[in-house]
Amino acid sequence: xxxxSNLLMGFSVALTPVNLLFCLIGVVVGTIIGxxxxxxxxAGVAILLPITFGMSPVTAIIMLCGIYYGAMYGGTITSVxxxxxxxxxxxMTAVDxxxxxxxxxxxxxxxxxxxxxxxxxxxxxxxxxxLAPLIARFALSFGxxxxxxxxxxxxxxxxxxxGRSVFKSLAAAAFGLLLSFVGMDIVTGVARFTFGKPDLLxxxxxxxxxxxxxxxxxxxxxxxxxxxxxITRADLSLRKVFxxxxxxxxxxxxxxxxxxxxxxIGxxxxAGATMASxxxxxxxxxxxxxxxxFGKGAxxxxxGPESANNAASVGALVPLLTxxxxxxxxxxxxxxxxxxxxxHPGPLLFEKxxxxxxxxxxxxxxxxxxxxxxNVAFVPAFVNVLRIPPTILQPLIVVFCMVGAYTLDNNxxxxxxxxxxxxxxxxxxxxDYPPAPLVLALVLxxxxxxxxRQSLIISGGSMGIFVTRPISALxxxxxxxxxxxxxxRFLRGARRTRAAHA
Amino acid sequence: MRTAEILGGLxxxxxALVAGTQAAGMTYLVEGVPGPGFAPVWAALLMAVCxxxxxxxxxxxxxxxxxxxxxxxxxxPAMAAAFALVIWLVPYLGMLIACGLVTVxxxxxxxxxxxxxxxxxxxxxxxxxxxxxxxxxxxxFPRGFLGW
Numbered sequence: 001x002x003x004x005s006n007l008l009m010g011f012s013v014a015l016t017p018v019n020l021l022f023c024l025i026g027v028v029v030g031t032i033i034g035x036x037x038x039x040x041x042x043a044g045v046a047i048l049l050p051i052t053f054g055m056s057p058v059t060a061i062i063m064l065c066g067i068y069y070g071a072m073y074g075g076t077i078t079s080v081x082x083x084x085x086x087x088x089x090x091x092m093t094a095v096d097x098x099x100x101x102x103x104x105x106x107x108x109x110x111x112x113x114x115x116x117x118x119x120x121x122x123x124x125x126x127x128x129x130x131l132a133p134l135i136a137r138f139a140l141s142f143g144x145x146x147x148x149x150x151x152x153x154x155x156x157x158x159x160x161x162x163g164r165s166v167f168k169s170l171a172a173a174a175f176g177l178l179l180s181f182v183g184m185d186i187v188t189g190v191a192r193f194t195f196g197k198p199d200l201l202x203x204x205x206x207x208x209x210x211x212x213x214x215x216x217x218x219x220x221x222x223x224x225x226x227x228x229x230x231i232t233r234a235d236l237s238l239r240k241v242f243x244x245x246x247x248x249x250x251x252x253x254x255x256x257x258x259x260x261x262x263x264x265i266g267x268x269x270x271a272g273a274t275m276a277s278x279x280x281x282x283x284x285x286x287x288x289x290x291x292x293x294f295g296k297g298a299x300x301x302x303x304g305p306e307s308a309n310n311a312a313s314v315g316a317l318v319p320l321l322t323x324x325x326x327x328x329x330x331x332x333x334x335x336x337x338x339x340x341x342x343x344h345p346g347p348l349l350f351e352k353x354x355x356x357x358x359x360x361x362x363x364x365x366x367x368x369x370x371x372x373x374x375n376v377a378f379v380p381a382f383v384n385v386l387r388i389p390p391t392i393l394q395p396l397i398v399v400f401c402m403v404g405a406y407t408l409d410n411n412x413x414x415x416x417x418x419x420x421x422x423x424x425x426x427x428x429x430x431x432d433y434p435p436a437p438l439v440l441a442l443v444l445x446x447x448x449x450x451x452x453r454q455s456l457i458i459s460g461g462s463m464g465i466f467v468t469r470p471i472s473a474l475x476x477x478x479x480x481x482x483x484x485x486x487x488x489r490f491l492r493g494a495r496r497t498r499a500a501h502a
Numbered sequence: 503m504r505t506a507e508i509l510g511g512l513x514x515x516x517x518a519l520v521a522g523t524q525a526a527g528m529t530y531l532v533e534g535v536p537g538p539g540f541a542p543v544w545a546a547l548l549m550a551v552c553x554x555x556x557x558x559x560x561x562x563x564x565x566x567x568x569x570x571x572x573x574x575x576x577x578x579p580a581m582a583a584a585f586a587l588v589i590w591l592v593p594y595l596g597m598l599i600a601c602g603l604v605t606v607x608x609x610x611x612x613x614x615x616x617x618x619x620x621x622x623x624x625x626x627x628x629x630x631x632x633x634x635x636x637x638x639x640x641x642x643f644p645r646g647f648l649g650w
Contacts, residue, residue, distance in 0.1 A: 054639050167555030171514045174549035178521050185538040220578050224570040391614035392623040395605040399627045407641050431510045449541045461534030
C-alpha cells in the first residue's frame with residue numbers, strides 16, 4: 001500500500017466515534033495541563049496513563065498524543081495572560097505575549113499562537129506522513145549493534161542537552177539504568193538489586209517512577225509557595241482572537257520558520273520543544289527588521305516559538321515510532337505505555353501494526369483541527385480552569401497519582417514507590433538534576449542490555465562490532481562528542497580558574 | 503546551598519558504591535557474553551564518575567537551586583509524611599475515603615482554610631475516582647471498615 005492509501009486507512013480508524021471522542025478528550029485535557037503551571041505534558045501523560053488501561057492501544061495512544069500536543073497549545077494561555085509559562089516550552093512566548101496582553105492585545109497573541117501552532121503542527125504531520133515510512137524502511141536494516149548505538153545516542157543527547165551540569169544529567173541516567181536492572185535478569189534468571197524484597201522481583205515499572213518524579217515531585221516543589229494566579233483582564237471574544245491582516249503579514253514567515261525549526265529540533269533525541277522554541281525566538285529576533293520590538297510585544301516573538309514547540313511535539317514522534325528510541329521525557333513515557341499495550345515501537349511497527357500507526361497519524365490531523373477550534377473559540381473556558389486555587393488542584397493531582405499507580409497492579413507497593421520517587425523528584429528539582437534522563441534510561445535499560453548482549457553474541461564477545469559497522473560507529477561517535485564536549489568545557493574552566501588563582 | 507550540592511554528590515557516590523558492590527557479586531561474563539553483572543557494573547561506574555564530577559563542581563562553588571526557609575520549609579516534609587500516613591491507612595479506610603482524606607490534609611497543609619472549597623475538592627476527588635476507576639475501569643480498590 002502507498003502512503004495515501006495507508007493514510008486513508010488511518011482516517012477510517014481515527015474517525016470511529018470512540019477514537020474521535022478520546023482524541024477530543026486528549027486535546028482538551030492536554031490544553032488544560034499545558035495551561036496549568038507546575039504540571040507538564042510528561043506528568044499529564046504519566047498520570048492519565050492508567051485511565052487508558054481498558055482501551056484498545058490505538059485509542060489509548062490517540063488520547064495520550066492528544067494530551068502531548070494539546071499541552072503545547074495550552075502553555076500559551078498562562079504565558080500570555082499571567083506571564084507564567086504553563087510549561088517550559090512556552091517560556092519564550094511569555095516574553096512578548098505578556099507584553100501584548102498589557103497593551104490590550106491578549107486576544108491577538110493567543111489567536112496567532114493557536115493558528116500558528118495549527119499550521120506548523122499540521123505541516124509537521126504532513127512531513128511525518130511521508131518521512132516516517134522512509135526512515136522505518138531504512139531502519140529495517142538495523143541490527144542489535146545499531147540499536148545499541150541508537151539508544152546510547154538517545155541517552156547521551158538527552159543527558160548532554162538537559163540540565164546545566166552534564167554530571168548531574170548522566171548521574172540521573174545511570175541511576176535510571178540501575179533501576180531498570182532491578183528484578184530477575186531475563187537471560188540468566190538471577191535476581192538483581194532486589195535486597196530480598198519479593199515485590200522487586202518483577203522489577204520497577206516506569207509508571208510509578210514517572211508519576212512520582214513528574215507528578216508528586218512537582219506538587220511538592222510548588223507547594224513551598226502556592227500562589228493564586230492573577231489573570232490579566234482581556235477581551236477574548238472571537239473577533240479579537242482572529243489576527244488582523246497586518247499581523248498575518250508580519251507572522252507568515254515566522255510560522256513557517258518556527259515549523260521547520262521545531263520539526264527538525266523535535267526529531268533530534270534530547271532536544272525537544274523547549275529548545276526549539278528558544279532557537280525559534282532567537283532566529284526571529286535576528287531576522288526581524290525591528291529587533292528592538294522584541295521583549296516589548298512583538299507578535300513574531302509569539303508566532304515563531306509557538307509554531308516551533310507544536311511542530312517539535314510531532315517531530316519527537318519520529319524517532320519514537322520509526323526507530324523505537326524516544327528522545328524526550330514525554331515520548332519515553334509514551335514508549336513505556338506502548339510496551340504496556342504489547343506493542344514494540346520501531347520500524348516493524350509500520351509493518352506489523354499499520355492500523356495503529358496510520359490511525360495515530362490520521363488522529364494528529366484531526367487533533368490539530370480540534371485544537372485550533374478549541375483555542376480560538378473556547379479560550380475563556382480554559383482561562384476559567386486557571387481560577388481553581390492551587391491549594392485544591394495540587395492535592396487532586398496527588399490523588400490521581402496515588403490511584404493511577406495503584407491501578408497498575410492493584411498493589412499499594414506501587415503507591416509507596418510514587419511517594420519515594422516524588423520525594424526524590426523534589427530534591428532533583430531543587431538541586432537541578434533533570435528527571436528526563438532517569439525516566440528514559442529506565443524505559444530503555446532492558447532493551448539496551450539486550451542489544452548489547454545480542455551484539456556480543458554475534459561478534460563472539462568482541463566490542464569491535466560497534467566500531468566496525470559504519471552506522472553504529474557514527475552514532476557512538478556523535479554520542480561521545482555530545483557527552484565529552486561539556487566535560488572538556490568543564491575541565492578547561494577548572495584549569496582557567498586554577499591559573500587565575502596561581 | 504553548597505552544602506546541599508555536596509550532600510547530593512555524596513548521595514550519588516553512595517548509591518554508586520552500593521550498586522557497584524552488589525553488581526560485583528554478580529557474574530560479569532558468561533562464555534564471553536555479558537552476564538547479569540556486566541551492565542550494572544558499568545552503570546555503577548558511570549554514576550561514581552558523575553558523583554566525583556558533581557562534588558568537584560560543588561566545591562568549585564557552582565551552586566544551583568534554592569530550598570524554602572522558615573515555615574514553608576516544613577511544608578514539604580509535612581506533605582510527604584501526610585501522604586505516607588494516608589497510604590498506610592488505605593487498607594483500613596478504603597481507597598475512596600483515603601482519596602478524600604489526602605485532599606483535605608494536603609489542602610490544609612498548603613494553607614487553604616476555606617472549608618467549603620476543601621470539602622468540595624475532597625467530594626470531587628472521591629466521586630471522580632469512583633466514577634473513573636471503580637465504576638468505569640472496574641479497579642478492585644481496597645475497602646475499609648465502612649465497606650467502601
